[in-house]
Amino acid sequence: MNFKYVWIVLKKELKDIIRDKKTILSNILIPIILMPVLFSVMGGGIKKLEKDMSENITVAVSEKSNDENVKKILQDEIFAQNQNIVLQGVVKDPVEAVRNGEVRFVVEVEPDFEQKLKQGKPFEINFIYNHSDTKANGSFQILMQAVEQYKQKVIMQRLQAQGIDPEILQPVVVKQTNAADEKKSGNMMLMMILPLLVAIIIASGGIPAATDLVAGERERGTFEPLLTTRPDRMSILLGKYFAVTLFSFVGLISQFTGMFIAVKMNPQIMGFGASGEMGGIYIPLPALLLSILILAALGMVFAGIQLALSTYAKSFKEAQTYMSFLIFAAMVPAYATMMMQPEDFQTFMFAIPLLNAIASFKTILGNVINYTNLFIALASSVGYVIISLIFSASLFNKEKVLFRS
Amino acid sequence: MIKLKSLSKSFGEIEAVKNLCFEVNKGEILGLLGENGAGKTTTLRMLATMLKPTSGTAEMGGYDIVKDAEKVRSIIGILFGGETGLYDRLTVAENIAYFAELNDMPKYEIKRRVEHLAEIFGMKEYINLRASKLSKGMKQKAAFARAIVHDPEIMLFDEPTSGLDVGAIRDVHDFIRTCKDEGKTIIFSSHSMSEVEKLCDRIAVIHKGALVDIGAIEELKNKYGNENLEEIFLGLVGGKNEF
Numbered sequence: 001m002n003f004k005y006v007w008i009v010l011k012k013e014l015k016d017i018i019r020d021k022k023t024i025l026s027n028i029l030i031p032i033i034l035m036p037v038l039f040s041v042m043g044g045g046i047k048k049l050e051k052d053m054s055e056n057i058t059v060a061v062s063e064k065s066n067d068e069n070v071k072k073i074l075q076d077e078i079f080a081q082n083q084n085i086v087l088q089g090v091v092k093d094p095v096e097a098v099r100n101g102e103v104r105f106v107v108e109v110e111p112d113f114e115q116k117l118k119q120g121k122p123f124e125i126n127f128i129y130n131h132s133d134t135k136a137n138g139s140f141q142i143l144m145q146a147v148e149q150y151k152q153k154v155i156m157q158r159l160q161a162q163g164i165d166p167e168i169l170q171p172v173v174v175k176q177t178n179a180a181d182e183k184k185s186g187n188m189m190l191m192m193i194l195p196l197l198v199a200i201i202i203a204s205g206g207i208p209a210a211t212d213l214v215a216g217e218r219e220r221g222t223f224e225p226l227l228t229t230r231p232d233r234m235s236i237l238l239g240k241y242f243a244v245t246l247f248s249f250v251g252l253i254s255q256f257t258g259m260f261i262a263v264k265m266n267p268q269i270m271g272f273g274a275s276g277e278m279g280g281i282y283i284p285l286p287a288l289l290l291s292i293l294i295l296a297a298l299g300m301v302f303a304g305i306q307l308a309l310s311t312y313a314k315s316f317k318e319a320q321t322y323m324s325f326l327i328f329a330a331m332v333p334a335y336a337t338m339m340m341q342p343e344d345f346q347t348f349m350f351a352i353p354l355l356n357a358i359a360s361f362k363t364i365l366g367n368v369i370n371y372t373n374l375f376i377a378l379a380s381s382v383g384y385v386i387i388s389l390i391f392s393a394s395l396f397n398k399e400k401v402l403f404r405s
Numbered sequence: 406m407i408k409l410k411s412l413s414k415s416f417g418e419i420e421a422v423k424n425l426c427f428e429v430n431k432g433e434i435l436g437l438l439g440e441n442g443a444g445k446t447t448t449l450r451m452l453a454t455m456l457k458p459t460s461g462t463a464e465m466g467g468y469d470i471v472k473d474a475e476k477v478r479s480i481i482g483i484l485f486g487g488e489t490g491l492y493d494r495l496t497v498a499e500n501i502a503y504f505a506e507l508n509d510m511p512k513y514e515i516k517r518r519v520e521h522l523a524e525i526f527g528m529k530e531y532i533n534l535r536a537s538k539l540s541k542g543m544k545q546k547a548a549f550a551r552a553i554v555h556d557p558e559i560m561l562f563d564e565p566t567s568g569l570d571v572g573a574i575r576d577v578h579d580f581i582r583t584c585k586d587e588g589k590t591i592i593f594s595s596h597s598m599s600e601v602e603k604l605c606d607r608i609a610v611i612h613k614g615a616l617v618d619i620g621a622i623e624e625l626k627n628k629y630g631n632e633n634l635e636e637i638f639l640g641l642v643g644g645k646n647e648f
Contacts, residue, residue, distance in 0.1 A: 008506045012495070019494040019535075221488025225551070228453045228483045229507035230475055399456050400416070 001238065005231035009239020010246075013213060017247055023208045027247070028254045035258030036265055043266030053138030057085045060103040062128070066090045070109045078125075078150045085146065094128040104136050105129045105143065120158060191342065195361040196334045197259075198252070199354060202299050203330030205251030206244040207323045210306030213240045214396075215319035227402075237307065237396045241389070244303040245296075252299070287364045290374045297381030298357040302326070304388025311395045314404060333358060342366030350377040353384050406431045407452070407559060407590055411461030414447050414614075421447045423615040424461065429592060429607075431558075434585055436605030437594040440642060444614040445594040449563045452592070454478055466558050466590075479508055482557035482589075484577075486567035489548040493537035497528060497547045500536055501554050508555035515554075522550040545573055549580045560584050562593040566600060578604060598635045612642040 017023055059079070061070060071087065079085040091097035094106035106128040110116065113123035127143060129136045159166050217223040226236065283291070306323060313319035333355045337345075343366075345359040356377040363369060395401050407429040414422040422444040429435040439445050450456040452463055454474040462469055468476040491500050498519050505515040523532040526546040531539060536547065552560070562581060566574045581604055584591055595601050601608055602622060609619040618625065618641055622634065629637045 005507065008503075012492075012499075012503050015499075016492060016494050220493070221485065221490040222492055223490075224455065224485060225483060225490045225504070226507075227455050228478055228481065229504060230479045230509055231507055232475060403450070403456070 001232060001234040003235075005235035006238045006242070009231070009236055010242045013209075013240055013243035014246065017209055017212075017243065020208075020212070023212070027205065027208060027251045031251070031255045031258040032261070033258070035255070036262040039259075039262030039266045049135065049138075052135050054142060055084050057082075057105070057139045057142060058088045058103040059085060059105040059107055059143070060088050060091045060094075060097060062094045062106050062108045063090055063092050065108045065111075067111070069114060073109070073113070074107065077153075079146050081149060082142065082146050085143065098128055098130050098136075104133075104139055117154070191362055191365045192338055194365060195358040196338055197255070198295065198361060199298075199330050199334040199358055200327065201252050201255045202248060202295070202357075203302050204323075204327050205248030205255075206299070206303050206306050207320075207326075209247040210244045210303065210310045211316060211319045211323060213244065214307060214310035215313045215316045216310075219316050233396055234393060237393055241300075241303055241307055241392070244306060245300050248299045248303060249296070252295075283364055283367075284369065286371070287369045287374065290371075290378060291360055291364050294357050294360050294374070294377050294381050297378065297385050298354065300385045301353065301381065301388045302330075304385065304392045308388070308392040308395050311392065312401055330354060337362070342368035345373070347373055347376065350374070351380040353380070356380050406464075406466065407435075407592065408464040409448075409452075409461075410463060412448065412451060412458050412463050413460045414444075414451055414456060415459045421614050422451070422458075423613075425611070425616050427609055427616060427619050429590055431590050432585065432588045433607065434581065434591040434593055434605045436601035436608040437592055437611065438596065438598075438601055438608050438638060439594075439611040440596060443611045443642075445611065446563055447614075448611070449483075449561050449592065449594055452477075453481060453483055453561055479555070480557050481559045481561060482552040482555070483561045483563070484548060484552045484565045484580075486564035486569075489541075489544040491536040491539075491544055491547055491551070494535060496533050496535050497539070497543075497550075498523070498532045500547060501551045504551045505554045510555055518554055518556075519550075522554060526550050541569075542573055542576065545569070545576055549576075553584070558589055560589050560591045562591065564594055564596070566595070566597070574600070598638060602634050610638060610641050617641045 059074070061074070075087050079087065088103055091103065091106055094108070097103055097106055108126040108128070110123045110125075116123040125147065127140065129140060131137065155169070156166055159168070214223070217226065227233070305326060309322040309326065310319045313322055333352075337355065337358050340362065342363040345363060349359050350356045350373045360374055360377040363373065409425045409427050412422060412425040413420070425448060427435075437445050437448065447456065451458050452465060452470060454470050454477050457471065462471050464470070465477045466480045468480070470477050491497075492503070495503065501519050501522060502515050505518060510518065519532070523529045526549060528543070528546055528550065531543055536544060539547065560581075562577075565577045565581075569577065578600065581591065581593060593601070593605060605622065607619065607621045608625065610617040618628075620628065625637055626632055626634070629640065631637050631640075
């Protein structure tokens with residue numbers, strides 16, 4: 001192997017890739033543009049959903065409960081504090097009215113509610129709504145809060161009427177203190193999403209280049225002349241290998257750039273549905289460097305496998321099919337660990353390919369940094385880089401594979 | 406000079422090339438004649454060090470194809486038939502320069518050589534155009550230039566005219582003659598009798614991987630008492646042909 005030839009091949013491959021508009025578009029420009037657009041659409045959708053849930057909550061009374069006193073207690077007492085709950089007419093068939101979307105809720109109140117209220121007995125309120133409707137489910141929480149406030153108010157009145165201190169109902173006052181590291185809770189969403197994204201992007205980032213650099217070359221007839229030039233096969237392979245690795249990192253950077261712009265434009269998207277909001281990332285420098293090295297090693301492992309698959313494939317299309325399996329293979333550990341907490345990762349997991357990078361990334365983002373585990377991840381990753389390269393080189397040197405058609 | 410010494414190649418059970426022994430003298434064109442699947446491409450791939458012989462070896466310009474593979478590659482040029490094998494996204498100059506760099510030529514020499522080749526092949530107008538923009542004929546010339554950019558002493562042509570039109574075939578023939586005039590040693594594989602007769606000093610007929618006969622065209626005609634090379638060939642390979 002001669003590094004002079006590796007450099008010549010690498011330079012040429014990079015020039016070739018940079019001039020491939022299709023690859024540049026799909027791997028660099030689209031992620032940068034698509035992510036912000038996608039997040040804007042999603043952010044807009046979420047905003048609209050939140051607005052629809054909390055505003056104009058339409059409630060009708062059923063014909064059974066069509067009574068002025070019922071309307072009065074609903075309007076003046078239960079929903080009095082919520083301007084966004086709109087009491088809207090009477091419906092004959094509550095289920096049909098909800099299903100047709102005429103109203104979001106139909107309410108039925110026990111006919112003898114006033115009597116029961118006076119007697120200090122509970123009365124029943126039945127809310128009829130579509131349980132499979134996201135908006136209705138969200139709005140129901142607001143209705144329940146209104147009912148809860150009314151309940152508290154009645155309890156207070158009853159206790160005061162009997163000269164009892166309301167504190168009697170509170171033998172214990174519960175207080176909560178958040179013991180979680182502030183930095184950690186700030187990274188909750190990132191901990192869930194980033195390792196998954198990184199694994200998938202790294203597994204897929206080098207695919208266009210790897211497919212083109214061996215299977216593509218062979219199909220276009222440029223491969224055989226290349227093999228008759230002075231460099232040995234290992235130099236040619238390494239030149240291509242570094243080009244694929246570099247390209248997969250450029251893909252990763254553009255994906256992150258797109259995501260960064262997207263989150264900056266729509267900060268609410270990361271906080272939606274999570275207890276913790278997206279905060280700043282606090283990673284100690286040594287851990288950051290280690291994570292970059294582990295990530296680089298993961299990229300190199302995939303580059304080796306991708307080049308091996310591209311070498312093995314008989315055609316460009318066959319190579320693309322093999323590569324898609326590779327993405328699925330990366331998705332399995334990525335999704336399997338999505339809900340795992342940084343504390344859940346055991347030491348042996350830091351030695352399993354791909355899982356080691358995900359575990360490292362998660363623990364670093366979760367600020368549960370264990371340098372021994374990180375070094376195990378790095379050392380095992382380097383081992384996998386070597387194995388993937390040996391695998392790739394062995395196929396690249398196999399006549400049967402190289403010249404099969 | 407090229408010397409084949411019991412060169413053999415098997416792919417599993419199949420013996421693609423059997424015990425080939427012959428020599429090609431410096432400045433000579435040897436036509437490698439055989440049907441499809443006779444072992445011509447496998448032989449040339451072994452001589453170009455792309456495939457390793459199962460047994461035997463060959464010497465190319467004094468270098469052994471097994472022991473000195475890198476040196477062998479530095480003194481050979483190759484031209485394949487069918488696809489010209491240019492990188493579409495590189496310019497003609499970049500395509501040629503890439504192969505020059507890979508063959509260890511110094512930068513100043515590469516520039517001079519590319520300019521020279523552009524001149525002799527009439528490529529000046531499109532030397533800085535990307536290969537994807539070129540016609541088939543232009544690509545053909547660029548492939549010629551690339552094959553000889555490092556001034557190899559041995560040229561291997563593997564059915565270089567397959568799939569080409571009459572004009573392009575003539576260009577290939579002219580190129581082979583130019584190589585001969587420059588004193589290069591040439592092996593030219595083909596299954597076309599007429600072009601072999603037109604270009605080659607000697608021919609080697611191979612059938613099912615084995616050498617059937619070798620000699621100058623006139624020699625073979627006298628030996629078999631027949632002026633028709635096609636009939637001689639058919640007689641040698643058993644009368645079955647794919648022409």
